[in-house]
Amino acid sequence: MLVLTLIESGEVLRDAAAGEQQSIGRGALGLYDPWRMCDYHWSPNAREVFLALPRQEVLTALGHEPGAMLLVPPRSVLAPILSTQLSQMALLLQSPTTLAASEYATLLEQTRSMAMLMLHNLGKQFLSKPADTTANLHQGRYQAAIRLMERNIHRHELDATAIATGIGCSRTRLYAAFAQQNTSVMQTLREIRLQRTKSLIEQTPQLHLGALSWRCGFTDQSSFSKLFKARFHVCPSEWHKHVWSRTNLSPSPL
Template sequence: MSTTPPPCVPEHLSSHDVEPGLRFDAWRERAHQWVEMLPPPPGTELDAELLTLRSSTCIFGTMRSSAYEMRAASRRLAHAPEMVVVTLIQAGELIRDAAPGEPQRVGPGNLGLYDPWRIGNYRWSQGSREVFLALPRDEVRAALGREPGNVPIPLEHCALAPALASQLNHLALLTRQPQKLDGMEYASLLEGTRTLALLMLRNLGRQGSSQEQSDLEDDLNGGRHAAALRFMEREAHRHDLDVAAVARGAGCSRTRLYAAFASRGETVMGALREIRLQRAKALIERSPRLHIGSLSWRCGFADQSAFSKLFRLRFGLLPSEWHHRTWSSPAAEAVARARSQDPC
């Protein structure tokens, strides 16, 4: 017995919804919750628009933007849903760090599969437009028959890829014309797009190729790397966290865990240290009060002195100096006063 999906309607966000001085921070928090959006160059005005459709099983979106850069950041994913993203570039160009020193250029008409947990930088050109469909990780894994990775999807190598590209383009057009459909029609179209995307991924995973087979170990390493990052992000506060514990959390042996991080020029404990330091920096920037001992303990550092040295080595300032720089501006002081007076 078939069930009708609940209705959904387009949600619209624009960078121009807020005044210029607050535009970047507002857009970063509202439109890029899974990645770290980098500030635009001085004097450059952010101009972006995002429309989304949401159901209980997927998220569809179409976005246009001025040039900007973002990077995958595990700390931004701590409370994000476990999803993988299928993207279609409609205009402009995306430059992605496929590997250290190996940028990959992706132009209009190209489909790709991207895992937000794979660390990397993404740079969008001026006037870029993209369509994306975020799908549950377990559904993508089941369709592909393996862990998802960051891979292009050539239209000519996958029988269903052109059909999905056409569907994404058409749904994007309809999303920009909300008067043409009602909530039930949008919901049915979104469910159909999800079904087609999973069929395409199943076709892609089944057909394979010699190149895909040769890249199998890279994909496995990528899955272990992503699983380890997710585990470390959740458990970074633990002072007893070591390589053996991370390997258990990622569901692999220590040898395979070492190999997964070595393939990216990283170490397991180096990645854990980076997660902890980034968390400490974020907490400093959010709180007008600073207690270094409590902060270091909360972020997984048992030794306050060692934490301060590591923080200065990573960011160029001691935690107290970073706190002073963050909260010494008039605007920051006003925020601090407001928070101190908040009865809640």
Template sequence: MPPAAPPCTLERLHTHDVEPALRFDAWRERAHQWVEMLPPPPGAALDAELLMLRGGGGCVFGTMRSSAYEMHAAARRMAHAPGMVVLTLIQSGEMLRDAAPGEHQRAGPGTLGLYDPWRMGSYRWSEGSREAFLALPRDVAQAALGREPGNLAIAPGRCTLAPALAAQLGHLALLVRQPQRIDAAEYAGLLDATRALALLMLRNLGRQGAGVDLPDARESLHAGRHAAALRFMELHAHTQGLDAGSIARGAGCSRTRLYEAFAAQGQTVMGTLRELRLQRAQGLIEQSPRLHVGALAWRCGFGDPSDFSKLFRARFGLTPSQWHQRAWAAG
């Protein structure tokens, strides 16, 4: 069995928790400790919420939504900040940052980037912006990347694992906004998997041109490969003929390394894919007032409706039709 992830804590900050006259100063000190946040324009109300998971390995995951605001690097605030770099996924809104003197770079929804607080310029976030981020210790990120981190936009085509990490960040952001769905131990496991996937992505990004499947004696990469493969499966579970080779390519590793990563979790690759597809089918049955078994099977990646029905019954004890009848009769 894989070792248990270290415990983590979930924190929530909201501007509405502070009276209006003190709102900006309180938010700046509690939510933007490493940078200088500029006051909003006269008459504009600050409305923001920040949720953070703090766990082992010195990493912090967060998701924040906010009204429009601007921030920039400030040496006096960075002097006491921990040595961290931040991977950020923009989920909605737009960020405008200084790319060079007199030049600006726009980043919209789906943009993934690595940011070094020590190298920040000016950053402006639009109204209704939302981001998910993972702060990593600088030395850990540097070891994974193989060079000094800096500000870097990570295009999906540049790194195989970028879409997987973006999906993982979005998934974790959704779960921290719904804390009743999982417990502290599950949060800890998800945070550990997100950290492992982020480090694996940085490692592969830093080794482009030298092969992406090199051994690393410092840290097991199984957790990162497992997380990457799960995200790839979720994105492509509907694809007919999805096999271990395709999943391995999506996770940026060989099939041998993929099998090792799942074995370390006490799982098999195709067994996990089958379970994911069946769970998806179960959810769709419960959401749909009408049931067409053939269409459902195809939508969930099963090519043969008969085989799908047999697998579904073996897993849940009822056929898809019986499950649908029970679910909608209860509703």
């Protein structure tokens, strides 16, 4: 799924590039991809309305990948109408007895259809623009770098220089490709490594933690454990016990 949101109050800060944050305030519409890495920080009074949309339908309507987040441009004449509809739906849902369940379902479907119509309109505007060759090159380098990282996470010496050499570009162009995705090279590599170790913990009940972290490119087990806990809010050993206790297996000590 992709998630369409309307910020009704407060603000959200998101990482726009290395060392930068973008403030998104009241009335902003955004399209989020939950699978893309990004840090979000909500103000204490922030309130949003969410609408989940089928990924393939969104991609078909837009005609291209939405990126980490697509802020709906002001030129979309349907954006204010959709914002009003989302706000009204949120108010109605706070009083669940106001309408029958079938009536809520009808309104929700109408809201979804309006969202898809707006995205289709934005897609047509995108296609009417001249092709952005630089953006296409950045996207290609980004995807090539991701594939190289996934194949070589066991290499402890893997860094931006090695990745740039591996995909045949300069470090400057590599950094630019990742900045376009609102992330950095080493942040992405760390995330891939952490996700791989988490997956191995879930699959291998008797794997030694030191061997596991080394296998995924971490040279220091203590640093790995701290990174794992910071990312998943649980220690590797605790996650291991949690996963394997659900299978009625007795996990070996890590």
